[in-house]
Amino acid sequence: MQYKRLSNKKFTKQRHQKEIQLEKLPNLKGFFLGKNTFRWPLLDTLFINDCPQLMTFTSGESKTPKLNYITTWFGKYGLDDFHGKINEYTQTTFPASSSYVTDSMTFSFHNLIEIDTQTAYAVETLIPSNMLLQLQKLEKICLSSCSKLKEVFEVVSLDESGFNESQTTVVKIPNLKQVKLNRVDDLKYLWKSNRSMVLLEFPNLTTVSIEHCASLEYVFTCSMVGRLVQLQDLHIRGCGKIEVIVKEQEESEAKMTMLSRLKSLKLINLESFKGFCLGKENFSLPLLDSLQIQECPAITVFTNGYLSTPELKVIDTSFGLYYVKPHLNSFIKTKQVEGYEF
Template identity: 50%
Template structure:
């Protein structure tokens, strides 16, 4: 029977073997709030969470990671066919949470990683549709480059008041997001269902992606960028947004045109010139 699990003021949302004999195979919704745990979902519990649809974490000041990546020992122990773990090579395990659709993160002051890929683990969320991030001041990035290809259903991404956030997609160890051109044609990364992207009060934000890849958002029709004073560009590569007509900014709504990157540079220059004049 599917179930919802809410955790309040406990040491861990997942008791270990010495605690109560919980089973989370049917868990569909996890809510954790006002908790002192550092890692919300430890790697040892990933096998049990293949039915998980929603994650909501709020006011957990000690949390540094939401989904913990597997280390080598855990990877070897948990790699079981048919349970969301695939091993394409001897070095990397793909952890796929196929039913996860919604993640909300609210007031996590110490959060450094939501789902950090490492040399042993790459995460995939093929049905994630909605991601809300609010006031996670130590978070610097959202997705690693190797995760982008799995975000086939992502529709809404809203990020607000995260002081140290630099970009949404960061280069990872796989080299998916390259910082330097190697002379080859750029890869095109597609978020096929992304419709709404909002970026508010991100004082260190420099761009959606600072790598060289080209991006395509074929359904994006809402883009809000407000109070992001250090933004330099949206993407360094080319960007296709055929349905986007307007960009909402602190100065009002403006026609997006065909080149968001040029628009951002022009508006930033206007802002700098006005600031210098004042």
Template identity: 30%
Template sequence: MTLVKPTTPHSSSGIFPVLNSLEISYARRLKEIFHGELPTGSLKEIRSLKIEFCSSLEGIFAFEDDEEMFNFQSLTELTLSTLPSFTGISKYISNGSEWLLEDISPEQSDIIIQPLFDTKVHFPVLTKVYIISLNLKEIWNSQLSAESFCELKYLGVTGCHKLLRLVPTHMQNRLQKLECIYTSYCSSLEEIFEFRRLTVDDEGDAAALTISESRNQSRQAFQNLREISIFSCESLRTLLSPSIARGLVKLQRLKIKDCEKIEEIVAAAEGEETEDDNLFPQLCTLTLEDLPNLSSFSQGRYNFKWPLVKDIKVLKCYNMKRFCLGSLSTPKEVKIDVQGASKSVLQVLNNSRNRI
């Protein structure tokens, strides 16, 4: 079932040319919303698109021609929620046949991954994205148009249990205006910011290798990110690489809760004995809660000078023996709450007061 199928794609009359907001809910038989190329001027004023609880929906667009594209020139907010059959923003239909991920053989399915966002649909002014309960392994195509997602400020992902990574390396410099990341209940999520890749040697053994990172690149990515909140992502082991951490110069709120495998927040840089950079200089609140395998905030010798921090909570982190290896400085007024962690963690935090 299709919601809209234009009969004359090159008509001068666009579809919904003055519509500001479109919400589709509980359309259980709907498989696609737009079929074929839309006339010029279609959806040119739409600013908010919300699609939820459509059990058969496979995509927003079904294109018949490989050259067809669409530009959401005014869309600023997109919500996709509880769409179990959704394979991507668009799909390609040729001679009445659909190319879908489920048509791939089991042997190919581990090699070919269909991202949520592809090269056919552009999002030049999108600022907020909410992705909830979708069966996807990847969010972003590596060949997106140059203007897409450069204005994104909020990224929220919940209940996507097949998702492996949130922000791959090819997206990191594109998301320079991102201000908030919220992720929860993504049981397979291994990385928020990709900094490891899986390689297979000649004998078929897999190994994780750290992707090379430069200090100059780290200064460019995520320099406007102010909040990171991660809840119930049980496969996550490390939150930030050293490169990404150095770039978070405006981070104010960091909250990690109920991630049972996470071992450290900032990974140690290989081969570095000391680090002069001050990480997270604008941090205001830090919450680490119910992280049973967390051994420390960081094993790297970094400086954590936090003159603006007001609240630090470390709760039910039973394996945490130390807070960090580097230096820590906080103001006298900071509120510190440590429960379910080593006494040395509380001691280090208390001793950090008045060092600014």
């Protein structure tokens, strides 16, 4: 460790420090609260968890040129806007290392780039409605064993959320690419509009994977799925209550919904699954070339409306690989008549 004078302050250079983990420190207020200026030339990992009183990292300046994000129990927060200055980051984001959002806590999602948690077990809503406009940098959501969680995104029209109740508001989550949910037992909705005139849009979402979410009855509504213009992979497994993937909307007219990028669809071990969509909607899946339907004994049809899958040649079922001739809906009905169980 070296020191030298800089404007009557000590300069401290941590030459070899690459990783710092601060965990379960209930009285920690900062890494160092003196006036020293710190420089961490190699620090690339900073993990902070269960430090409820942490308000700043160092009282003096602290530079971390190789540190791109801070990891907490909730996920990863980017440092792009702070140019390696972690004090400015912690002062705007913390306390965020031990508790979830409450009415008495100021908590920012502005720099959140990844939600990856198994510990959001005490909340029913992961992202409150008044935080939706802050999710401009969010890239990934990965949830596991969040036992009480009922919805990922809360979408309601409230003045304090920044939405106008008199007109439809589209809220874009522009950088979200991946959603993975596993064993979120009480989950009922990914996002629900509550007739609020607020629509979420995910223009770059490419992958959705949902496994063993026992309470989930559907994945999207028709208005949601039509906005997933980049969705490529959709995999659903072991969700016993799911009846449809796309829920029809009340009083909806027959219209064409295109999932223009969807290539892979896997539906496995869905004991209540009846069909992809059972409403009047028509679907075009122009790039779908991989379809797996296994252990779905309740399926009756893929869609009730018109269905176009020009690239789909083979379907992987519980009873083997089969050519889809001439049409997916016809294939399902024919195999059921023949006594096959999907």
